Amino acid sequence: MITFDNVSKCYPVKGGRRTILKPFTGVFETGARIGIVGRNGAGKSTLMRLLSGAEKPDTGHITRYGRVSWPLGFSGGLHRALTGRENIRFVSRIYGVPFKEIYPAVENFADLGSYMDEQIRVYSSGMKARLAFGISMALEFDCYLIDEVIAVGDAKFKRRCAEIFEERRKYASLILVSHSDNLLKRFCDIGGVLHNGHLQFYQDLDETLRVYQDIIEQ
Amino acid sequence: MRSDQHPGDDFPGDLRPRQQPEISFAAALRTSVRVWQAIVLRETRSRFGRNALGFLWALIEPAIFICLFILVRILIREKFPAFGENAVLFFASGIILYRYYSAIAGRSLSAISANQALLTYPIVRPADVIIARAALETFTMLLVTVIFWIILTLIEEQRVIFHPVTFMIAMAATTFLAWGVGVFNAVFARLVPTWQRIYPLFGLPLLISSGIFYLPISMSEEIKNLLVWNPILHCVEWVRVGIYLDYVPLLDRPYPIIFGAIALTLGLGMENLFRREILRQ
Numbered sequence: 479m480i481t482f483d484n485v486s487k488c489y490p491v492k493g494g495r496r497t498i499l500k501p502f503t504g505v506f507e508t509g510a511r512i513g514i515v516g517r518n519g520a521g522k523s524t525l526m527r528l529l530s531g532a533e534k535p536d537t538g539h540i541t542r543y544g545r546v547s548w549p550l551g552f553s554g555g556l557h558r559a560l561t562g563r564e565n566i567r568f569v570s571r572i573y574g575v576p577f578k579e580i581y582p583a584v585e586n587f588a589d590l591g592s593y594m595d596e597q598i599r600v601y602s603s604g605m606k607a608r609l610a611f612g613i614s615m616a617l618e619f620d621c622y623l624i625d626e627v628i629a630v631g632d633a634k635f636k637r638r639c640a641e642i643f644e645e646r647r648k649y650a651s652l653i654l655v656s657h658s659d660n661l662l663k664r665f666c667d668i669g670g671v672l673h674n675g676h677l678q679f680y681q682d683l684d685e686t687l688r689v690y691q692d693i694i695e696q
Numbered sequence: 697m698r699s700d701q702h703p704g705d706d707f708p709g710d711l712r713p714r715q716q717p718e719i720s721f722a723a724a725l726r727t728s729v730r731v732w733q734a735i736v737l738r739e740t741r742s743r744f745g746r747n748a749l750g751f752l753w754a755l756i757e758p759a760i761f762i763c764l765f766i767l768v769r770i771l772i773r774e775k776f777p778a779f780g781e782n783a784v785l786f787f788a789s790g791i792i793l794y795r796y797y798s799a800i801a802g803r804s805l806s807a808i809s810a811n812q813a814l815l816t817y818p819i820v821r822p823a824d825v826i827i828a829r830a831a832l833e834t835f836t837m838l839l840v841t842v843i844f845w846i847i848l849t850l851i852e853e854q855r856v857i858f859h860p861v862t863f864m865i866a867m868a869a870t871t872f873l874a875w876g877v878g879v880f881n882a883v884f885a886r887l888v889p890t891w892q893r894i895y896p897l898f899g900l901p902l903l904i905s906s907g908i909f910y911l912p913i914s915m916s917e918e919i920k921n922l923l924v925w926n927p928i929l930h931c932v933e934w935v936r937v938g939i940y941l942d943y944v945p946l947l948d949r950p951y952p953i954i955f956g957a958i959a960l961t962l963g964l965g966m967e968n969l970f971r972r973e974i975l976r977q
């Protein structure tokens with residue numbers, strides 16, 4: 479569970495300030511699977527960084543109950559000059575989990591074969607996504623923040639992601655940012671629309687997508 | 697420390713949702729130390745490559761410098777009066793300290809950009825990657841410094857360091873200056889990437905004005921008035937006060953410390969103010 483208490487965020491852009499979030503109070507419930515939609519530049523990625531703790535809010539307070547993943551996105555936390563194995567070792571060190579405990583699960587999920595000992599720079603985007611996912615799945619967070627990245631995987635990868643989140647839905651929450659209606663419908667139960675600094679939740683995903691469709695067509 | 701940190705970071709692998717988000721100072725410090733260790737280990741790879749040759753190069757580089765200066769000294773004997781009976785000791789004390797400073801301040805330039813991907817993890821802050829890189833470089837260069845002073849002690853017939861405490865204090869002041877400029881460099885170079893090319897241009901003027909190959913106090917007033925602006929000169933002179941029995945330095949002790957403090961404050965201030973730009977991938 480993550481609670482927002484009067485949280486607001488804006489940042490300077492050329493010729494003024496862009497408001498990402500006007501003072502917002504709300505709860506991201508444990509076990510909820512929330513799909514966040516919004517136009518490009520609405521601040522979805524900033525919202526993810528606020529949720530993860532990488533960025534601090536301008537006002538208000540964010541409280542995290544349980545361990546929240548880093549925002550899994552395209553650029554990821556994988557260092558290009560390190561091999562897959564070295565990246566796993568790095569993450570295991572910073573989160574204080576023994577490498578041996580998580581390695582088999584990551585290897586199994588990422589399915590990289592001999593690429594595990596190659597530098598990340600030679601990986602395809604699908605391989606990077608599998609590795610980053612594998613690492614975060616093995617760390618067993620209480621809340622996963624996912625920024626689009628599922629979309630780069632193939633059908634098999636998407637199926638395995640769906641299986642894992644189904645398995646863990648009792649104790650792990652999922653907050654997913656995506657532009658793909660299919661992906662959102664497959665992974666999420668409820669939705670939130672981020673528009674002009676307002677974050678509005680809807681208990682039904684179809685309703686979320688309808689509201690968002692209206693915004694796009696304005 | 698980390699006020700906005702994940703509660704329960706200290707209980708990895710534990711699946712139960714934790715209800716009390718309380719972070720003690722000790723837990724936050726343990727997390728920081730873990731993060732620093734991980735980055736230092738990563739940095740060791742890129743600093744020294746995948747073999748021992750890398751560290752050897754860290755030793756060879758200043759050695760080449762010293763040999764070159766001795767050669768120049770032999771060629772233009774008597775042009776530049778050095779202090780004491782042994783020109784090697786005089787040069788070496790200056791050049792080793794200069795390399796110590798410039799290695800830390802210079803390698804910090806790419807501290808953030810070389811570790812950009814790692815800032816994706818919220819428990820890795822920009823300050824952590826700077827601290828880790830500067831710490832590794834400090835440790836490396838301290839080792840290089842110690843090895844050189846052992847060699848100097850062995851080849852010199854008389855005592856090489858007359859005032860060890862002063863010597864240590866001078867080293868500490870140099871370290872502080874190097875870290876201050878290093879933090880500034882790391883943050884500023886991330887915000888203004890051309891700084892990575894501009895800063896090295898100061899290298900030669902700084903090297904020449906640090907009083908390494910000549911006795912600063914013996915220079916003319918005009919030259920001295922220029923030299924005193926270089927904070928490294930003061931560090932070099934401070935170290936020599938520690939080495940020689942009766943050295944007359946061109947030295948203002950607070951200057952390099954104030955210089956370092958201002959650079960550090962500017963660096964940390966920018967890191968706070970432009971956190972968003974720094975984190976952007």
